[in-house]
Amino acid sequence: MSKGYNFAYxxxxxxxxxxxxxxxxxxxxxxxxxxxxxEMPLPYGWGTGGxxxxxxxIGPNDVLKxxxxxxxxxxxxxxxxxxxxxxxxxxTTERTSEASLIQTRHRIPEQPLxxxxxxxxxxxxxxxxxxxxxxxxxxRKMHALAEYGVMHVKLYEDIARFxxxxxxxxxxxLVHGRYVMAPSPIPKFDNPKMDRMPALQLxxxxxxxxxxxxxxxxxxxSLDFEDHPFEVQRWDKPCELCGASDTYLDEVITDDQxxxxxxCSDSDACQERQKGAA
Amino acid sequence: xxxxVKGGEAAIxxxxxxxxxxxxxxxxxxxxxxxxxxxxxxLAVDRVMAEGSLYDKxxxxxxxxxxxxxxxxxxxxxxxxxxxxxxxAESEPLNTANMAVHRRISxxxxxxxxxxxxxxxFDYTHRLLDFAxxxxxxxxxxxxxxxxxxANVPMPHVASLLHQEGLIQPEAAEDETAPVADLTRDxxxxxxxxxxxxxxxxxxxxxxxxxxxxxxxxGFGNNHPFAGEIRIGAVEVEIVPEELGFPIAIGTITITECxxxxxxxxxxxxxxxxxxxxxxxxxxxxxxAMAMALVDRALRASELGEEVIAPAQxxxxxxxxSDNVEAMGFVQxxxxxxxxxxxxxxxxxxxxxxxxxxxLQSQKEEKSHV
Numbered sequence: 001m002s003k004g005y006n007f008a009y010x011x012x013x014x015x016x017x018x019x020x021x022x023x024x025x026x027x028x029x030x031x032x033x034x035x036x037x038x039e040m041p042l043p044y045g046w047g048t049g050g051x052x053x054x055x056x057x058i059g060p061n062d063v064l065k066x067x068x069x070x071x072x073x074x075x076x077x078x079x080x081x082x083x084x085x086x087x088x089x090x091x092t093t094e095r096t097s098e099a100s101l102i103q104t105r106h107r108i109p110e111q112p113l114x115x116x117x118x119x120x121x122x123x124x125x126x127x128x129x130x131x132x133x134x135x136x137x138x139x140r141k142m143h144a145l146a147e148y149g150v151m152h153v154k155l156y157e158d159i160a161r162f163x164x165x166x167x168x169x170x171x172x173x174l175v176h177g178r179y180v181m182a183p184s185p186i187p188k189f190d191n192p193k194m195d196r197m198p199a200l201q202l203x204x205x206x207x208x209x210x211x212x213x214x215x216x217x218x219x220x221x222s223l224d225f226e227d228h229p230f231e232v233q234r235w236d237k238p239c240e241l242c243g244a245s246d247t248y249l250d251e252v253i254t255d256d257q258x259x260x261x262x263x264c265s266d267s268d269a270c271q272e273r274q275k276g277a278a
Numbered sequence: 279x280x281x282x283v284k285g286g287e288a289a290i291x292x293x294x295x296x297x298x299x300x301x302x303x304x305x306x307x308x309x310x311x312x313x314x315x316x317x318x319x320x321l322a323v324d325r326v327m328a329e330g331s332l333y334d335k336x337x338x339x340x341x342x343x344x345x346x347x348x349x350x351x352x353x354x355x356x357x358x359x360x361x362x363x364x365x366x367a368e369s370e371p372l373n374t375a376n377m378a379v380h381r382r383i384s385x386x387x388x389x390x391x392x393x394x395x396x397x398x399x400f401d402y403t404h405r406l407l408d409f410a411x412x413x414x415x416x417x418x419x420x421x422x423x424x425x426x427x428x429a430n431v432p433m434p435h436v437a438s439l440l441h442q443e444g445l446i447q448p449e450a451a452e453d454e455t456a457p458v459a460d461l462t463r464d465x466x467x468x469x470x471x472x473x474x475x476x477x478x479x480x481x482x483x484x485x486x487x488x489x490x491x492x493x494x495x496x497g498f499g500n501n502h503p504f505a506g507e508i509r510i511g512a513v514e515v516e517i518v519p520e521e522l523g524f525p526i527a528i529g530t531i532t533i534t535e536c537x538x539x540x541x542x543x544x545x546x547x548x549x550x551x552x553x554x555x556x557x558x559x560x561x562x563x564x565x566x567a568m569a570m571a572l573v574d575r576a577l578r579a580s581e582l583g584e585e586v587i588a589p590a591q592x593x594x595x596x597x598x599x600s601d602n603v604e605a606m607g608f609v610q611x612x613x614x615x616x617x618x619x620x621x622x623x624x625x626x627x628x629x630x631x632x633x634x635x636x637x638l639q640s641q642k643e644e645k646s647h648v
Contacts, residue, residue: 009362011362011364035465036462036465037465038361038462039354039357039358039360039361039603040358040361041358043610043611044603044604044606045607045608046611068614068615069616069617069618070618073286073287074286074615075286076614076615078287078290079290082287082290106616106618124608124611135594136468136594136598137468162630163633164630168622168623168626169622169623185616187618187619187622188622207604207607207608209465209466210465235625250617251617251624265617265618265621
């Protein structure tokens with residue numbers, strides 16, 4: 001472990017401040033709690049919110065998994081996993097089932113999470129209304145009054161223009177029937193996994209200084225209309241490595257002739273399935 | 279057979295090694311020492327201290343060396359260190375009237391008590407490359423300090439001279455017993471107090487403030503400024519330890535202070551008078567202090583009953599975007615992988631195009647039937 005720094009980098013007062021924000025977030029599902037985000041030794045926009053949340057809830061007995069784009073070996077996931085291996089000396093894993101704490105950017109693991117696990121999301125822009133209203137002073141009011149008309153108008157305009165809701169990621173959700181929440185830039189494919197998930201979901205936005213949470217078994221509904229129900233992405237072909245047809249696929253360009261193949265974005269789930277098949 | 283890309287760890291290790299090599303440059307050239315950086319690149323050190331909001335020349339020099347001279351990266355390094363430091367005390371307000379001045383100018387009065395002192399300024403240099411400096415043996419001649427720099431000559435602030443006549447709006451002290459606002463310890467919320475705005479501007483990116491200040495001069499929130507006074511020099515920092523109950527000096531810092539004097543036409547209830555914009559920056563940074571003073575004044579628009587129409591007057595716009603550590607992180611995070619989201623967009627665009635193709639096709643068929 002690194003000398004000269006506290007367990008998991010942050011000092012205990014900061015952790016306490018962040019835990020209070022988390023508790024408040026858990027108590028008001030989907031509500032964005034302002035917190036005094038610290039400068040971290042990693043750049044803003046690279047997971048500082050998620051790292052602060054993880055640093056505040058991690059204990060010496062935790063087993064940590066870090067994924068970016070669903071994979072454990074993407075460079076930023078490697079960097080964050082190393083950060084905690086170095087500053088907290090915790091055990092790390094690539095197996096979803098073995099992890100007590102999973103920090104993620106842009107995906108929810110394919111394997112369903114269990115009670116007792118915590119999923120920490122890195123969030124770039126926590127405000128789902130930001131593209132409709134750039135001012136924080138305004139959007140806070142809109143949340144307070146549950147005034148979500150602009151969001152429905154935006155979704156309606158999509159349908160009028162494209163015949164469908166044209167958001168493929170960071171697809172807005174309604175949490176516990178009250179707050180409209182940004183699920184972070186996960187593909188909408190992952191949205192249904194958030195609904196009544198047995199694991200605790202925590203969201204950290206470092207640069208924007210907001211924490212929010214979805215407690216276990218909380219309803220998370222993707223916004224839609226009766227005549228235009230929410231749908232997730234589908235692919236014509238299964239994963240070319242493991243054969244799964246129910247997972248989110250990455251497209252990999254394999255030569256300069258435009259040949260491409262589709263493989264699971266969740267590298268752990270893909271490997272487990274390949275092992276099972278072998 | 280395609281094998282998923284592996285090797286993030288090895289790649290990161292190799293990148294770090296390459297960075298160390300690139301930082302060192304050619305081994306034929308002597309390595310830079312921190313003393314060389316802080317003595318000969320002093321203004322770079324000052325900028326890193328100011329925007330890193332930590333007054334420590336040695337650490338700032340180290341950050342500059344580690345960042346290969348990339349000042350914003352150096353600011354980031356210093357900030358990430360600063361954030362781990364405990365808050366031991368709050369200083370008393372600096373008394374800049376007692377500054378040991380080495381530069382002091384006023385553009386509002388030709389002469390004034392304490393005089394005008396140019397000090398070591400670029401202002402009247404001709405920007406001609408000095409090829410003699412390319413040689414490494416340079417020993418500039420010594421200069422005797424000007425008589426007016428004598429610490430015994432009082433040097434009152436220009437604004438205080440105007441204040442005697444009631445011509446300038448007094449700076450209303452916010453409640454002095456209230457705890458000092460600190461945006462590094464409490465999340466920012468709006469409307470923000472002026473002290474919080476000033477803290478934000480003092481840490482803010484020099485280039486951003488320069489552009490905003492400039493925009494006010496070009497009509498986007500003009501506030502008719504005069505450089506009332508700019509002073510650079512050393513001031514003592516005092517704290518009141520609880521067990522003593524009286525202030526003691528804990529050190530001396532060099533700062534740049536700028537007070538802009540701005541027109542205010544008055545209103546129904548207030549007589550016409552001058553108002554101020556204030557800039558205070560660690561080290562020597564006149565450009566930033568001046569820009570900060572322009573933006574501070576612009577941000578007082580609503581307080582002074584002026585219409586808020588320009589970016590520089592918009593507190594949320596200015597304060598949310600002034601921090602270069604936040605900005606550089608978020609802009610550069612775009613180079614992180616986004617293939618999951620991009621795949622979502624690809625699926626969407628392909629479907630939209632297929633639908634369009636289908637509807638065009640059916641339109642064509644309908645026409646051919648007619």
